[in-house]
Amino acid sequence: MSFGQRIKELRENKKLLQRHLAASLEIDTPMFSKIERGERKAKREQVLKLAKLLETDVDELLTAWLADKIYDLVKDETTAVNAIKVAETTLKYSKIEKQL
Amino acid sequence: MSFGQRIKELRENKKLLQRHLAASLEIDTPMFSKIERGERKAKREQVLKLAKLLETDVDELLTAWLADKIYDLVKDETTAVNAIKVAETTLKYSKIEKQL
DNA sequence: TTATATTAGTCAAAAAATGACAAGTCTAAA
DNA sequence: TTTAGACTTGTCATTTTTTGACTAATATAA
Numbered sequence: 001m002s003f004g005q006r007i008k009e010l011r012e013n014k015k016l017l018q019r020h021l022a023a024s025l026e027i028d029t030p031m032f033s034k035i036e037r038g039e040r041k042a043k044r045e046q047v048l049k050l051a052k053l054l055e056t057d058v059d060e061l062l063t064a065w066l067a068d069k070i071y072d073l074v075k076d077e078t079t080a081v082n083a084i085k086v087a088e089t090t091l092k093y094s095k096i097e098k099q100l
Numbered sequence: 101m102s103f104g105q106r107i108k109e110l111r112e113n114k115k116l117l118q119r120h121l122a123a124s125l126e127i128d129t130p131m132f133s134k135i136e137r138g139e140r141k142a143k144r145e146q147v148l149k150l151a152k153l154l155e156t157d158v159d160e161l162l163t164a165w166l167a168d169k170i171y172d173l174v175k176d177e178t179t180a181v182n183a184i185k186v187a188e189t190t191l192k193y194s195k196i197e198k199q200l
Numbered sequence: 201t202t203a204t205a206t207t208a209g210t211c212a213a214a215a216a217a218t219g220a221c222a223a224g225t226c227t228a229a230a
Numbered sequence: 231t232t233t234a235g236a237c238t239t240g241t242c243a244t245t246t247t248t249t250g251a252c253t254a255a256t257a258t259a260a
Contacts, residue, residue, distance in 0.1 A: 017206095019205080027250065029206075030208080031249080037207080043248095062179045066179055066183035067183040070184060074187070079159050080166070081192070083163045087184065091174065117236070129236080129237070132237095139238095139239095141218095
C-alpha cells in the first residue's frame with residue numbers, strides 16, 4: 001500500500017477531513033489531496049507530523065513514504081530490479097562497516 | 101562498485117584522461133572529476149554517452165548509476181532496508197500488471 | 201438548490217542540481 | 231628545484247525541479 005493510500009485510510013478511520021490535517025501541516029487542502037493521491041510527495045517532516053497526528057507508527061509511514069520515492073526513482077528503468085539489488089547489498093555492507 | 105569507480109576503471113584501461121571524456125560530455129574537467137569520485141551525479145544521457153565512449157555495456161553502467169541514486173536516497177534512513185524491499189515488491193507487481 | 205469536501209490546473213517561490221571558473225595539490229620529468 | 235600536466239577543491243551563477251498558493255471545477259449530501 002502506498003503512503004498516500006495509507007494516510008487516507010488512517011485519516012478516514014479517525015473521521016478527520018483533509019482540511020484538518022492540511023491545517024496541521026500548514027499546507028492547503030488541494031496540496032494535501034495531491035499527497036494523498038500520490039500526485040505530490042510529502043516532505044520528510046510532514047511524514048513525522050502525520051504519524052503523530054494519526055497516532056500511528058512513524059517507521060511504518062516512513063517505510064511507505066521512502067518506498068514510494070524509490071519506486072518513483074526507478075520505475076521507468078529497465079535495470080530497476082538489478083539496481084535495487086545492488087543498492088541493497090551496498091547498504092548492508094555500509095551498515096557492517098559502521099559497526100567496526 | 102560505484103558508478104564513478106567503474107568509470108574511472110574503464111577510463112584508465114583505455115588510457116584516457118579526464119579531459120578527454122569531459123570534452124566529449126561537454127563539461128569541464130573538475131565536473132568530470134566530481135562525477136568519478138561520486139561527489140556529483142551524472143545525468144542519464146551522460147551515462148549513455150559514457151557507455152559508448154568507453155565501449156562498455158550500457159545496462160551495466162545504468163545499473164551502477166541507478167544503484168548509486170537509490171543508495172543516496174535511502175542511506176540515512178533507518179527504514180532503508182524495509183523500504184527497498186517494499187519498493188522491489190511493488191515494482192515486480194507493476195511489471196506483471198503491464199503484461200496483462 | 202446549497203453547502204461542504206475533494207480534485208484539477210496554473211503559476212510563483214523556494215530548493216536542489218548542474219555547470220563554469222579560479223585556484224589549489226600532487227606527481228613526474230627536466 | 232622548477233615546470234608542466236593531471237586532477238581536485240571551493241565558490242558562485244544558472245538551470246531545473248519541487249513545493250505551495252490560488253482559482254476554479256467536480257462531487258456528494260442535506
